[in-house]
Amino acid sequence: MKRIFVINPGCTSTKVAVYEDENPVWTSDGLHDPAEIDKFSTINEQYEYRKDFVLNLLKEAGIPLKFDAVIGRGGLLKPLQGGVYAINELMKKDLWNAKHQHVCNLGSLIADEIAHECHCPAFMADPVVVDEMMTRARYTGLPFMKRESIFHALNAKAASRRYARSIGKSYEELNLVVAHLGGGICVSAHHNGKVIDVNNALNGEGPIAPERSGTLPADQLVRLCFSGKYTQHEVMKMLSGNAGCQALLGMKDMREIERHALAGEQPFAEVLEAMLYTVSKQIGAMAVALWGKADAIILTGGIAHSKYCVEEIKKQVEFLAPVVVLPGEGEMRSLAFNALGALNGELPIQEYV
Incomplete structure:
Protein backbone atom coordinates (compact mmCIF):
# COMPACT_ATOMS: atom_id res chain seq x y z
CA MET A 1 0.00 0.00 0.00
CA VAL A 130 0.13 20.09 -21.77
CA ASP A 131 0.74 20.52 -25.50
CA GLU A 132 0.56 17.48 -27.79
CA MET A 133 -1.34 19.13 -30.65
CA MET A 134 -0.73 17.94 -34.19
CA THR A 135 0.88 20.55 -36.44
CA ARG A 136 -2.13 21.17 -38.63
CA ALA A 137 -4.26 21.96 -35.55
CA ARG A 138 -1.97 24.85 -34.61
CA TYR A 139 -2.55 26.86 -37.77
CA THR A 140 -4.64 29.99 -38.11
CA GLY A 141 -5.00 32.14 -41.23
CA LEU A 142 -2.26 34.51 -40.07
CA PRO A 143 1.44 33.57 -40.02
CA PHE A 144 2.10 35.26 -36.67
CA MET A 145 -0.82 33.64 -34.82
CA LYS A 146 -0.85 30.01 -33.66
CA ARG A 147 -3.49 28.18 -31.66
CA GLU A 148 -2.39 27.27 -28.12
CA SER A 149 -3.07 24.19 -26.03
CA ILE A 150 -4.31 25.28 -22.58
CA PHE A 151 -6.96 23.03 -21.07
CA HIS A 152 -8.04 20.83 -18.16
CA ALA A 153 -5.41 18.21 -19.01
CA LEU A 154 -5.29 16.64 -15.56
CA ASN A 155 -8.93 15.59 -15.42
CA ALA A 156 -9.27 14.91 -19.15
CA LYS A 157 -6.38 12.47 -19.20
CA ALA A 158 -7.21 10.82 -15.87
CA ALA A 159 -10.85 10.30 -16.93
CA SER A 160 -9.57 8.78 -20.17
CA ARG A 161 -7.30 6.38 -18.30
CA ARG A 162 -10.07 5.37 -15.90
CA TYR A 163 -12.41 4.68 -18.80
CA ALA A 164 -9.76 2.67 -20.65
CA ARG A 165 -9.08 0.57 -17.59
CA SER A 166 -12.81 -0.05 -17.09
CA ILE A 167 -13.02 -1.71 -20.51
CA GLY A 168 -9.77 -3.62 -20.16
CA LYS A 169 -7.74 -1.48 -22.57
CA SER A 170 -4.94 1.04 -22.31
CA TYR A 171 -5.41 4.76 -22.86
CA GLU A 172 -2.75 4.64 -25.55
CA GLU A 173 -4.79 2.34 -27.82
CA LEU A 174 -8.01 4.40 -27.84
CA ASN A 175 -9.45 7.34 -29.76
CA LEU A 176 -11.50 9.48 -27.36
CA VAL A 177 -13.32 12.80 -27.35
CA VAL A 178 -13.32 14.23 -23.81
CA ALA A 179 -15.52 17.17 -22.84
CA HIS A 180 -14.56 18.71 -19.50
CA LEU A 181 -17.61 20.73 -18.47
CA GLY A 182 -16.80 23.27 -15.77
CA GLY A 183 -16.44 27.03 -15.32
CA GLY A 184 -14.38 26.77 -18.47
CA ILE A 185 -15.15 24.08 -21.04
CA CYS A 186 -12.56 22.19 -23.06
CA VAL A 187 -13.22 19.48 -25.60
CA SER A 188 -10.15 17.44 -26.52
CA ALA A 189 -9.34 14.79 -29.12
CA HIS A 190 -7.21 11.95 -27.67
CA HIS A 191 -5.42 9.72 -30.18
CA ASN A 192 -3.19 6.92 -28.91
CA GLY A 193 -2.49 8.70 -25.63
CA LYS A 194 -1.91 12.17 -27.08
CA VAL A 195 -4.26 15.19 -27.14
CA ILE A 196 -3.92 16.07 -30.81
CA ASP A 197 -6.42 18.96 -30.76
CA VAL A 198 -8.27 20.97 -28.10
CA ASN A 199 -9.79 24.41 -27.67
CA ASN A 200 -7.97 26.96 -25.50
CA ALA A 201 -10.18 26.81 -22.42
CA LEU A 202 -8.31 29.55 -20.55
CA ASN A 203 -8.85 32.41 -22.97
CA GLY A 204 -12.38 31.82 -24.23
CA GLU A 205 -11.91 29.76 -27.40
CA GLY A 206 -14.46 27.04 -28.13
CA PRO A 207 -17.91 26.60 -26.56
CA ILE A 208 -19.83 29.14 -24.51
CA ALA A 209 -19.16 28.28 -20.85
CA PRO A 210 -20.34 29.48 -17.43
CA GLU A 211 -17.60 32.13 -17.36
CA ARG A 212 -15.94 31.95 -20.79
CA SER A 213 -17.17 33.69 -23.93
CA GLY A 214 -16.43 30.93 -26.39
CA THR A 215 -15.23 31.77 -29.90
CA LEU A 216 -16.47 35.21 -30.99
CA PRO A 217 -17.05 36.83 -34.41
CA ALA A 218 -13.62 38.23 -35.25
CA ASP A 219 -14.82 41.44 -36.89
CA GLN A 220 -17.05 42.40 -33.96
CA LEU A 221 -14.25 41.67 -31.50
CA VAL A 222 -11.82 43.89 -33.45
CA ARG A 223 -14.32 46.76 -33.47
CA LEU A 224 -14.85 46.32 -29.74
CA CYS A 225 -11.11 46.46 -29.07
CA PHE A 226 -10.72 49.70 -31.06
CA SER A 227 -13.88 51.38 -29.82
CA GLY A 228 -11.93 53.24 -27.14
CA LYS A 229 -14.49 52.21 -24.53
CA TYR A 230 -12.50 49.42 -22.89
CA THR A 231 -8.97 48.70 -21.69
CA GLN A 232 -7.12 45.55 -22.71
CA HIS A 233 -7.75 44.12 -19.24
CA GLU A 234 -11.48 44.77 -19.55
CA VAL A 235 -11.65 43.08 -22.94
CA MET A 236 -9.77 40.05 -21.61
CA LYS A 237 -12.31 39.77 -18.78
CA MET A 238 -15.00 39.71 -21.46
CA LEU A 239 -13.36 36.57 -22.81
CA SER A 240 -12.67 34.83 -19.50
CA GLY A 241 -14.17 35.62 -16.11
CA ASN A 242 -17.02 38.02 -16.80
CA ALA A 243 -18.17 36.10 -19.87
CA GLY A 244 -20.44 33.30 -21.03
CA CYS A 245 -23.38 32.66 -18.74
CA GLN A 246 -22.03 35.22 -16.27
CA ALA A 247 -22.30 37.95 -18.92
CA LEU A 248 -25.50 36.68 -20.55
CA LEU A 249 -27.45 35.87 -17.38
CA GLY A 250 -25.63 37.62 -14.54
CA MET A 251 -24.78 34.29 -12.92
CA LYS A 252 -22.55 31.27 -13.48
CA ASP A 253 -24.05 28.77 -11.02
CA MET A 254 -25.21 26.07 -13.43
CA ARG A 255 -27.59 24.54 -10.89
CA GLU A 256 -29.47 27.84 -10.63
CA ILE A 257 -29.37 28.40 -14.37
CA GLU A 258 -30.76 24.92 -14.99
CA ARG A 259 -33.50 25.45 -12.40
CA HIS A 260 -34.68 28.62 -14.16
CA ALA A 261 -34.37 27.00 -17.58
CA LEU A 262 -36.42 23.93 -16.62
CA ALA A 263 -39.13 26.27 -15.31
CA GLY A 264 -39.31 27.71 -18.83
CA GLU A 265 -37.90 31.09 -17.82
CA GLN A 266 -36.20 33.19 -20.47
CA PRO A 267 -33.49 33.98 -21.30
CA PHE A 268 -32.23 31.09 -19.12
CA ALA A 269 -33.70 28.31 -21.25
CA GLU A 270 -32.42 29.80 -24.50
CA VAL A 271 -28.91 30.53 -23.17
CA LEU A 272 -28.53 27.05 -21.69
CA GLU A 273 -29.70 25.50 -24.95
CA ALA A 274 -27.16 27.63 -26.85
CA MET A 275 -24.32 26.68 -24.51
CA LEU A 276 -25.02 22.96 -24.84
CA TYR A 277 -25.31 23.36 -28.61
CA THR A 278 -21.84 24.92 -28.81
CA VAL A 279 -20.44 22.12 -26.64
CA SER A 280 -21.98 19.56 -28.99
CA LYS A 281 -20.57 21.33 -32.04
CA GLN A 282 -17.10 21.25 -30.47
CA ILE A 283 -17.48 17.53 -29.78
CA GLY A 284 -18.32 17.10 -33.45
CA ALA A 285 -15.21 19.03 -34.44
CA MET A 286 -13.00 16.83 -32.26
CA ALA A 287 -14.63 13.72 -33.75
CA VAL A 288 -13.45 15.03 -37.13
CA ALA A 289 -9.94 15.45 -35.66
CA LEU A 290 -10.09 11.70 -34.94
CA TRP A 291 -11.10 10.94 -38.54
CA GLY A 292 -14.61 10.04 -37.35
CA LYS A 293 -13.26 7.01 -35.47
CA ALA A 294 -13.87 7.91 -31.82
CA ASP A 295 -14.22 4.89 -29.55
CA ALA A 296 -16.16 6.93 -27.00
CA ILE A 297 -17.18 10.46 -26.01
CA ILE A 298 -16.49 11.14 -22.32
CA LEU A 299 -18.42 13.84 -20.46
CA THR A 300 -16.68 14.91 -17.25
CA GLY A 301 -16.37 17.96 -14.97
CA GLY A 302 -18.91 19.45 -12.58
CA ILE A 303 -21.67 20.05 -15.13
CA ALA A 304 -21.64 16.35 -16.02
CA HIS A 305 -23.53 15.83 -12.74
CA SER A 306 -26.54 17.43 -14.44
CA LYS A 307 -28.81 14.80 -15.96
CA TYR A 308 -30.50 17.45 -18.12
CA CYS A 309 -27.26 18.83 -19.58
CA VAL A 310 -25.89 15.36 -20.22
CA GLU A 311 -29.05 14.21 -21.98
CA GLU A 312 -29.19 17.33 -24.16
CA ILE A 313 -25.59 16.81 -25.29
CA LYS A 314 -26.15 13.09 -25.85
CA LYS A 315 -29.11 13.79 -28.15
CA GLN A 316 -26.81 15.80 -30.40
CA VAL A 317 -23.65 13.68 -30.42
CA GLU A 318 -24.38 10.04 -29.61
CA PHE A 319 -24.59 9.23 -33.33
CA LEU A 320 -20.82 9.82 -33.41
CA ALA A 321 -19.79 7.36 -30.67
CA PRO A 322 -21.01 5.91 -27.36
CA VAL A 323 -21.30 8.58 -24.65
CA VAL A 324 -19.71 7.81 -21.26
CA VAL A 325 -20.42 10.02 -18.23
CA LEU A 326 -17.70 10.40 -15.58
CA PRO A 327 -18.89 13.44 -13.59
CA GLY A 328 -16.85 15.67 -11.30
CA GLU A 329 -13.66 17.69 -11.47
CA GLY A 330 -11.69 14.81 -9.95
CA GLU A 331 -8.49 16.84 -9.52
Missing part, protein backbone atom coordinates in the same frame (compact mmCIF):
# COMPACT_ATOMS: atom_id res chain seq x y z
CA LYS A 2 1.31 3.44 -0.97
CA ARG A 3 0.56 6.59 1.06
CA ILE A 4 0.28 9.66 -1.16
CA PHE A 5 -0.14 13.28 -0.11
CA VAL A 6 -1.96 15.50 -2.61
CA ILE A 7 -1.80 19.33 -2.70
CA ASN A 8 -4.09 21.44 -4.90
CA PRO A 9 -3.97 25.24 -4.43
CA GLY A 10 -6.93 27.29 -5.65
CA CYS A 11 -7.79 30.96 -5.44
CA THR A 12 -9.62 30.66 -2.10
CA SER A 13 -8.42 27.28 -0.83
CA THR A 14 -5.53 24.84 -0.67
CA LYS A 15 -7.16 21.43 -0.88
CA VAL A 16 -5.16 18.53 0.53
CA ALA A 17 -5.71 14.80 0.86
CA VAL A 18 -3.99 11.61 1.96
CA TYR A 19 -4.57 8.57 -0.23
CA GLU A 20 -3.75 4.97 0.48
CA ASP A 21 -3.40 3.62 -3.03
CA GLU A 22 -6.56 4.97 -4.74
CA ASN A 23 -8.57 5.42 -1.53
CA PRO A 24 -8.81 8.82 0.18
CA VAL A 25 -8.34 8.34 3.92
CA TRP A 26 -8.27 12.03 4.86
CA THR A 27 -9.26 15.19 3.00
CA SER A 28 -9.55 18.88 3.75
CA ASP A 29 -11.05 21.63 1.60
CA GLY A 30 -8.44 23.95 3.11
CA LEU A 31 -10.52 27.12 2.88
CA HIS A 32 -8.61 30.35 3.45
CA ASP A 33 -9.75 33.51 5.16
CA PRO A 34 -10.08 36.00 2.26
CA ALA A 35 -8.60 38.72 4.47
CA GLU A 36 -5.42 36.65 4.83
CA ILE A 37 -5.07 36.10 1.08
CA ASP A 38 -5.73 39.79 0.38
CA LYS A 39 -2.63 40.73 2.39
CA PHE A 40 -0.40 39.48 -0.43
CA SER A 41 0.26 41.58 -3.51
CA THR A 42 1.65 38.70 -5.62
CA ILE A 43 1.07 34.96 -5.92
CA ASN A 44 4.67 34.13 -5.00
CA GLU A 45 4.31 36.03 -1.73
CA GLN A 46 1.65 33.49 -0.67
CA TYR A 47 4.13 30.60 -0.70
CA GLU A 48 5.21 30.56 2.97
CA TYR A 49 1.66 31.25 4.16
CA ARG A 50 0.18 28.39 2.14
CA LYS A 51 2.99 25.96 2.99
CA ASP A 52 2.56 26.63 6.72
CA PHE A 53 -1.22 26.36 6.29
CA VAL A 54 -0.84 22.87 4.79
CA LEU A 55 1.58 21.73 7.47
CA ASN A 56 -0.77 22.99 10.19
CA LEU A 57 -3.68 21.05 8.65
CA LEU A 58 -1.61 17.87 8.85
CA LYS A 59 -0.52 18.62 12.41
CA GLU A 60 -4.08 19.32 13.57
CA ALA A 61 -5.25 16.06 12.01
CA GLY A 62 -2.43 14.14 13.70
CA ILE A 63 -0.99 12.97 10.38
CA PRO A 64 2.78 12.39 10.44
CA LEU A 65 5.03 13.42 7.58
CA LYS A 66 5.45 9.86 6.34
CA PHE A 67 4.45 9.44 2.70
CA ASP A 68 5.63 7.40 -0.26
CA ALA A 69 5.12 10.40 -2.55
CA VAL A 70 3.84 13.97 -2.54
CA ILE A 71 2.17 15.35 -5.67
CA GLY A 72 1.16 18.94 -6.35
CA ARG A 73 -1.07 20.48 -8.96
CA GLY A 74 0.99 21.61 -11.91
CA GLY A 75 1.48 25.23 -12.86
CA LEU A 76 1.72 27.47 -15.92
CA LEU A 77 5.04 26.19 -17.20
CA LYS A 78 6.27 26.09 -20.78
CA PRO A 79 4.30 23.76 -23.09
CA LEU A 80 5.14 20.10 -22.42
CA GLN A 81 4.02 16.55 -23.09
CA GLY A 82 1.45 15.05 -20.76
CA GLY A 83 2.39 12.66 -17.98
CA VAL A 84 3.99 12.51 -14.54
CA TYR A 85 7.06 14.65 -13.89
CA ALA A 86 9.58 14.53 -11.07
CA ILE A 87 9.85 18.03 -9.63
CA ASN A 88 13.37 19.30 -10.27
CA GLU A 89 15.29 22.54 -9.84
CA LEU A 90 14.56 23.81 -13.35
CA MET A 91 10.84 23.29 -12.86
CA LYS A 92 10.93 25.17 -9.57
CA LYS A 93 12.86 28.02 -11.18
CA ASP A 94 10.31 28.26 -14.00
CA LEU A 95 7.40 28.20 -11.53
CA TRP A 96 8.91 31.01 -9.47
CA ASN A 97 9.45 33.04 -12.63
CA ALA A 98 6.35 32.04 -14.60
CA LYS A 99 5.05 34.58 -17.10
CA HIS A 100 1.49 33.85 -16.03
CA GLN A 101 1.05 34.10 -12.26
CA HIS A 102 -1.57 31.69 -10.94
CA VAL A 103 -1.84 30.09 -7.53
CA CYS A 104 -1.56 26.61 -9.12
CA ASN A 105 2.14 27.45 -9.61
CA LEU A 106 2.62 27.00 -5.86
CA GLY A 107 1.35 23.41 -5.78
CA SER A 108 4.54 21.78 -7.00
CA LEU A 109 6.73 24.13 -4.96
CA ILE A 110 4.99 23.20 -1.71
CA ALA A 111 4.93 19.52 -2.69
CA ASP A 112 8.67 19.51 -3.23
CA GLU A 113 9.48 21.04 0.16
CA ILE A 114 7.19 18.65 2.05
CA ALA A 115 8.56 15.67 0.09
CA HIS A 116 12.07 16.75 1.05
CA GLU A 117 11.09 16.55 4.72
CA CYS A 118 9.54 13.11 4.12
CA HIS A 119 12.52 11.81 2.10
CA CYS A 120 10.18 10.75 -0.68
CA PRO A 121 9.70 11.71 -4.35
CA ALA A 122 7.78 14.83 -5.37
CA PHE A 123 5.66 14.77 -8.52
CA MET A 124 3.58 16.98 -10.78
CA ALA A 125 1.20 15.64 -13.43
CA ASP A 126 -0.62 16.92 -16.52
CA PRO A 127 -0.63 20.70 -15.95
CA VAL A 128 -2.92 22.92 -18.02
CA VAL A 129 -0.08 23.66 -20.45
CA MET A 332 -7.46 15.29 -6.19
CA ARG A 333 -8.27 11.77 -7.34
CA SER A 334 -6.52 12.40 -10.64
CA LEU A 335 -3.34 13.58 -8.92
CA ALA A 336 -3.32 10.57 -6.60
CA PHE A 337 -4.00 8.28 -9.58
CA ASN A 338 -0.94 9.67 -11.39
CA ALA A 339 1.34 9.45 -8.36
CA LEU A 340 0.32 5.86 -7.69
CA GLY A 341 0.89 4.95 -11.32
CA ALA A 342 4.37 6.45 -11.14
CA LEU A 343 5.23 4.64 -7.90
CA ASN A 344 3.98 1.31 -9.27
CA GLY A 345 5.87 1.69 -12.54
CA GLU A 346 2.64 1.88 -14.56
CA LEU A 347 3.32 5.46 -15.69
CA PRO A 348 6.80 6.66 -16.71
CA ILE A 349 8.35 9.42 -14.62
CA GLN A 350 9.44 12.17 -17.00
CA GLU A 351 12.16 14.78 -16.59
CA TYR A 352 11.37 18.46 -16.99
CA VAL A 353 14.00 20.00 -19.26
